[in-house]
Amino acid sequence: MRDEQSETFRAALRKEKGFEHLVQSLALADHVHFSILVCVSPLQADEAIKLLEQDISALREESVQFLRFAPQREGKKLDEPVTFGELVSQILEPLYNWNGTDSAESVFVVDASKAGREDQDAWKVFFQRMNEVRNVLMERLPGPLLLILPPLLDVEFCHHAPDFWSVRSAFVRLPNISAGVITMPLPVIDGKAGDRKPEPEFVYDKPDPEILYKQVEEARKNLNANPGDSSAARFFVILADRLGDYEIKWGNLDKALPIYQKSLNIMRRLTQTVPNRIEWRRDLAVSLIKVGDVHSARGDLEKALAVFQESLEVMRSLIQLDPDRTGWRRDLSVSLNKVGDVHSARGDLEKALAAFQESLEVMRSLIQLDPDRTEWRRDLVVSLIKIGDIYEARGDLEKALAAFQESLEVMRSLIQLDPDRTEWRRDLSVSLDRVGDVHKARGDLEKALAAFQESLEVRRSLIQLDPDRTEWRRDLSVSVEKVGNVHRARGDLEKALAAFQESLEVRRSLIQLDPDRTEWRRDLSVSLNKVGDVHSARGDLEKALAAFQESLDVMRSLIQLDPDRTEWRRDLSVSVEKVGDVHSARGDLEKALAAFQESLEVRHSLIQLDPDRTEWRRDLSVSLDRVGDVHSARGDLEKALAAFQESLEVRRSLIQLDPDRTEWRRDLSVSLNKVGDVHSARGDLEKALAAFQESLDVMRSLTQLDPDRTEWRRDLSVSLNKVGDVHSARGDLEKALAAFQESLDVMRSLTQLDPDRTEWRRDLTASLDRVGDVHSARGDLEKALAAFQESLEVRRSLIQLDPDRASFHYDIGISYAKLAQVSEAQNDIQDAIAFFQKALAEFSSLAENYPDVADWTRTANLCREELKRLEGQEV
The missing domain is CATH 3.40.50.300 (P-loop containing nucleotide triphosphate hydrolases)
Incomplete structure (x- = not known):
């Protein structure tokens, strides 16, 4: 036994x-x-x-x-x-x-x-x-x-x-x-069991904070009583760092920072007093990193960079003393990664890449010394992933994929050495996620799903080993979420919702274990947003609003805990924005504008803290777009144009910082389209065409960089449609048809790549409708009818996939309405009436089931008027 x-x-x-x-x-x-x-x-x-x-x-x-x-x-x-x-x-x-x-x-x-x-x-x-x-x-x-x-x-x-x-x-x-x-018998003394009391058991996976604080306080008193005693100083640093680590683990940054800062001050004094104690200088570098980590987590990147740079200088000075000290070279790699992380967060990808590349070179040199040192090979993976992240952010997906693939190969080789090493299996799942992210960004959803599914299987296997391991349960929620993202991108909202719901349930269960764990509460907000996004896409705005509102409530509660936590303030702006999106879709433009304005104010306040933070400047442009959208929907084109122009200026300024940043160039195309839309609505077709043409030029340049980037090809189709719309409005039907036909060709090529991608099939019908509209305007009713019929067939096939998808039913109604218009042009009034009746049935059902969506009610009323007009002609 x-x-x-x-x-x-x-x-x-x-x-x-x-x-x-x-x-x-x-x-x-x-x-x-x-x-x-x-x-x-x-x-x-x-x-x-x-x-x-x-x-x-x-x-x-x-x-x-x-x-x-x-x-x-x-x-x-x-x-x-x-x-x-x-x-x-x-x-x-x-x-x-x-x-x-x-x-x-x-x-x-x-x-x-x-x-x-x-x-x-x-x-x-x-x-x-x-x-x-x-x-x-x-x-x-x-x-x-x-x-x-x-x-x-x-x-x-x-x-x-x-x-x-x-x-x-x-x-x-x-x-x-x-x-x-497992019992251990007490020793026997004089024939009797000993009566020595067993020592109390200590559990260290979650230390008692009262004990930690008491130990630190006693060490502080000892240090104050013996200010010149280096042993007392080092003892305080050790205990203070332990306490700080505890507070960090539970998300208490404000408590951790002064603790780490006190340790850092002591280590500075020790190293200044005895500069030749090299182990103290190394500990100084560690203290600097701990302080920097807190500043970074709070969003204070200037302070974080300053201490990380100092840590890096300390490690460089140590290596000059002993270049062959492998432990120090590894520490140098860590400091370089920390510096790179801050540059990356600030949007300075060139400096970030330089730091990560140097870190990678350090690790490669160490592995050459000892190829079998598994710890170093794992560190190599970390550097490769960081470099891949930079390439991905720059839009260079080929280099990103190469880095992530190498990291994956290293992890597979480590797993072969020890298949039961759970830490490595977890790292394997991280590399798989990164590979999947690149495939998804390139539009290769099959490969993305395969990578995410393998990662998910790894994490499920880890959970089976230890169902109570909270870190692994959180990882599981991330993997499930990534699988859901692919299903959503493919238009399979049922599977997407199932995945996001599972992720949400995991995160709720974690919060039940520890309601004060701020990291988990933030994760909960993300899951709620994902669930809300699917409900919104399905047209269920009540459920969407409930999810977004709960997410917003979570973020407001976190902000109350730490109003200066910039990461949380940024997340708050996202949740407020999503609430505004639902109000906008419901036609409640007042509430939508109020939400978007609040989001905009939060982002303005963040920019004031750090005007050079490129991520926040991009967020600001998104908020401006949202505000402009509401003004446009309200018919206030002056205010709409002002908002879109400001957004455009922000995006031009970002591109001046890094002209090769493909994400920003794509954003520029979006802003140009919005500006063009307002000019078009105001009847200024010259300015509209100029904006749309510049947007089109941007997208052509991006697709030339990476012809296989499906997201960009889809955006190219949108820009072509915008240009075609202006030519059509100007009566230049030849140029309009050329633009719409090119857009249609792009969408056909995309649907051939992935016939199950519902989003693309829906975009295909929009292009077919535009082609049909031009043929109809030119009087070529046969070609118009053929285009509208093909569009209708595609939409019917989508309905079969998801009969409850409200947007698909709306599209079907549009097809019937267009067929009615062709029938009327052919003087077939009975067919026209029949098609409008079918259209009205779709729109009326949507208006009845989704009374909060103002556009659908308005469309149903317009269709009803058209039907009455035709029925009057028939009489």
């Missing part, structure tokens, strides 16, 4: 991410290596050592021996404390004077797992002595050193051996893993 329970316990240990890291770290370690393992009980320590020995031997493909040094309690009473002298003679002296043979494949273990409170004083002094001789120990031992601590000595080691702590390669706290009921 005990063996069975032990195996269950080991299986649970293997699931721990920290334990996996320790196995890899020790397996790859040379003799200059020190790690710490905190175990909640001697039993856990025993099982951990057995499992470490087994797994490390398997990875090295040779037997690895764990040499365990622990105080002997034979002949001592149960409550008799161990002495400092015993610890030195039984542990430190053998290690200090080690001259054993055949120990190259050994791990040296200092085991304090059985220490009780009565032993603390001896261990404290022992840790001080270890700290004093740390360099000798690390040089003399032929293998890595592992220190096993109980929770009650964890902080004590930080305090009394801060320099030894700072050179650790790995630090792992194991949670209180349950493996059934």
Whole structure:
């Protein structure tokens, strides 16, 4: 029974991410290596050592021996404390004077797992002595050193051996893993069971904040009492960083920042006092990164960049001292990535790419030194993904795909080495997501779906291993959402809604576990927006509004927690905008304008904080477009034009910053179309044509860059239709037909690529309608009839796919109305009446079922008037 329970316990240990890291770290370690393992009980320590020995031997493909040094309690009473002298003679002296043979494949273990409170004083002094001789120990031992601590000595080691702590390669706290009921008999003294009380169990997966704050406060008092004591200073930094890490994990940035800042100030003072203590300079770089991470998360990119740059300078200075120190070179790569992240967030993609490229070169150079170092290969993947992200943002999807594919290949090779390494399987899913993102951006939805589905399967398999692992459950929600995005892009709203609903349910379940976890609440807002988008596309505006409103409520509650959190303020503007979209679709233009104005004000306030933040400037242009749309719908063309012109100016300014940024060039095309629409509505066809023609030129240039980019080809079709509309309005039917025919050819080519893409098939019918309109205007009724009939057949096929899709029924009504007009032109009044009756049936049904959509009610009324007119002619 005990063996069975032990195996269950080991299986649970293997699931721990920290334990996996320790196995890899020790397996790859040379003799200059020190790690710490905190175990909640001697039993856990025993099982951990057995499992470490087994797994490390398997990875090295040779037997690895764990040499365990622990105080002997034979002949001592149960409550008799161990002495400092015993610890030195039984542990430190053998290690200090080690001259054993055949120990190259050994791990040296200092085991304090059985220490009780009565032993603390001896261990404290022992840790001080270890700290004093740390360099000798690390040089003399032929293998890595592992220190096993109980929770009650964890902080004590930080305090009394801060320099030894700072050179650790790995630090792992194991949670209180349950493996059934594994009992350990109490020692027997004088024939009776001992009455020593067991130590309280500590669970470290969610530390008690009260304990952490108390420890930091005690360390602060100790530091104030001993301001010149570097050990006291280092002890405070260690505990403060631990507290800051806790606050970061639970989303409390305002609490984490002053804690990290205090640590940073201390590390600055220490390094200024003793500049030659290189381990302190490395710790200074770590403190800088922690402070920078908080500034970055709060959206204060200027401050983030400043501290990341300082961290980078520190690491460069260390590498100049010892260019062959691989740990420092790896740290340099991390600092470069941090700097690149800020440049990327600010929209400065050139500087971001330069930083990521240098980081990648560092990792490639390390891998050349040791191709089998799996940790470095995984870091290589991180750099590749960051570079791919930049290429994707620049619109260079070929280079993006190449980077993501290489990252995927590296992860597949790592998985082959250890298929059970859950951390790597999770990383594999990330690479798959990135590959899928590029395929989706290129319009290759089949490949995108395949990548996302594989990622989803990986994440479902991880959840099966540990259903309570919240990080994996969040990852699952992301994968399901990506699958839903593809279904939505293909027009399969049922599957899209099912996926988004599953993602939403996962996120609701996470929030039930911890309602205060701000990251999860933000994720909930995103899921609600996705669900609302599908309801909106299906014409169910009530459900859409309910989802968007809940999303908005979530974001308002987060903003109340931290009004200065720029990421949340930006998300708030998105939710407000979506609420406005529904009001606009319902014809409630007052409420729509109020929502769009609020979104615009939020984005203006963000721009004032950082005028150079290109992402926010682009968001501003989107808000201006929304405001302009409402003014246009209200007939206030002056205000509409002013809003669209301002949006256009913003987008031109962005392109001046980076003319090759394809996303911005596409945005410019959209703005030009909106400006053109207003000029057209005002009857100024010359200005309208000029705007549409410039938009068309932009889209032609983009499609020349990447002819296979289906999104751009679809946009090209839209621009051609706009140009054709102006030519038609001017009476130049030849040019109009040429433009509409080219648009039609584009849409035919796209539907041939993916016949199931409903969005494209719907666009195809719009092009057919325009071609038919020109033929009708030219008096070629046969060709007009053929175009309208083909459009109707396509729309009927779409209805068969989704009979409840309101927009499809509206399109069917349009087809019937156009056929009625041709019939009337052919003097076939009865057929014209019959077609208008069918059209009215569609429009009336929509108006009845969706009374909030003003356009559909208005269209039904117009159709009803046309029908009365024709019926009057028949009489």
